[in-house]
Amino acid sequence: MAQTEQNPRVSAPNLEVAAHDLETGQPGRVNAAYQAIKAAIRNNTFPPGFQAAEVEIARQLGMSRTPVHEAMARLQEDGLVRILSRKGILICPLSPEDIEEIYEITIALEGAAAAKIAGFMETERDAGLTALREATNAMRTAIEAGDMQAWAAADENFHELLLSGSGNKRLMRMAGTVADQLHRTRMLTLNLRPPPLNSAEEHDAIIAAIQRGDSEGASQAARYHRQRAKDQLIPLIRKLNLRNL
Secondary structure, three states, X not given: OOOOOOOOOOOHHHHHHHHHHHHHHOOOHHHHXXXXXXXXXXXXXXXXXXXXXXXXXXXXXXXXXXXXXXXXXXXXXOOOEEEEOXXXXXXXXXXXXXXXXXXXXHHHHHHHHHHHHHOOOHHHHHHHHHHHHHHHHHHHHHHXXXXXXXXXXXXXXXXXXXXXXXXXXXXXXXXXXXXXXXXXXXXXXXXXXXXXXXXHHHHHXXXXXXXXXXXXXXXXXXXXXXXXXXXXXXXXXXXXXXXXX
């Protein structure tokens, strides 16, 4: 799965479009470069082990090398890349052990988020439940249509809503440090796993516990859901000997 001998060039439109969209939406060339490169990593335009030259990325984004270099430093802090002296960046691959650690962090944080939401006053709890239900229903629709990409997007939306609904900025920030790595791994293995037929029902269990104000039950349901995904994914990765994702 590792791709260490890649040509450092990548099709320009992927980065140019992302950079343009972000620059019009939020000023700052460093942030635009950061978001564009991160998007290329998340969607595997820049796959694990890929080497991307700083000068080439700057050319594709229509920027000088300074904002691109600063963006790369941020991505290195996120654990997504490693800066190579005079060569640009290497997209950091993940081992099964890395993925296991990421899931352990995610399980703990989402369990805490669900418990916190369930502990809110009833009116405050109910305010976020509609969006969680909509995301879960979108997952059901996608599964019925056999659209795994749409399912993954709806599922990720649910988990983002769960974290943001907690209102805990530190918890959200901690989850954000591994979210991109987890997203990339899930997308790379999306069609290798059995269809996630029970995922919507597991989300329903989280929603039900939150609705009745059961903090312990919500935490357990959220943790169980991610634990089951981990228990399915890690053995599959080991079985297929995918050492670098």
